[in-house]
Amino acid sequence: MVKSDNLLTDAERNRLNASINVLNQECFFAAMTSMFNNRGYAPFSEVGIDPTFIGCGNIIGNFNNPVLKFNNTDCMSTDVVEEEFFHLFQRRMYAASSAITSANYSAALGFLEFEAYLQRDIKTHIKSPIFIGTGYNFALKNSDNTFQAQYITWLNTLTNNRTKWPTTIDFNTYKMWAERFAATNSKYKNFGYTFNINLPPNALISIVNESNCSK
Ligand SMILES: [Zn+2]
DSSP, rough: OOOOOSSSSSSHHHHHHHHHHHHSHHHHHHHHHHHHHTOOOOOOSEEEEEEEEESSSSSSTTTTTOEEEEEGGOOHHHHHHHHHHHHHHHHHHHHHTSSSOTTTHHHHHHHHHHHHHHHHHHHHHOOSSSSTTOOOOOOTTTHHHHHHHHHHHHHHHHTTTTTHHHHHOOHHHHHHHHHHHHHOOOOTTOOOOOOOSOOOOOHHHHHHHSSSSSS
């Protein structure tokens, strides 16, 4: 999903490839990358290191020609690589279906971010016997205990008690949790995400449906 890694040093390239190799063992990531290639979606034109932004991974450049930046080599973790690659998949798929355009892209950002969080929360929920611990992205980590418990209950429902990936997600419930995520996640609540467009998690669902994940 990256066209050129010429900006990376050998050590940086090795770190990135190590994460990709780990992720390729996972049903969701493997399905996502093969769909990406089969559909002929345009990859990141470049990948590089840029220590000037806040956070670990960032997609810069114009809407049609995004560039992937990591803050530093340690940021090339499996979590960050998976998230940024998923963001590129979302952008290509939703642009292809006209669900998002360069004009409404900023209005879609809250949904795009929550969908990425939910994907990893589902994955971790299926894999982990302990909910809140290391390795969890956990969209509701800054919410209060009541909402966290309700979110976990929803994850239990989505995953058939941690056994399967969901093949459908009710949009109104999804939107409610997306709004709560945006309001309480300390990293994102200042972004002023809006949810005025209907953007159901079709990237997540379509990847699951084409994957070998239990579902
Ligand atoms: Zn993100």
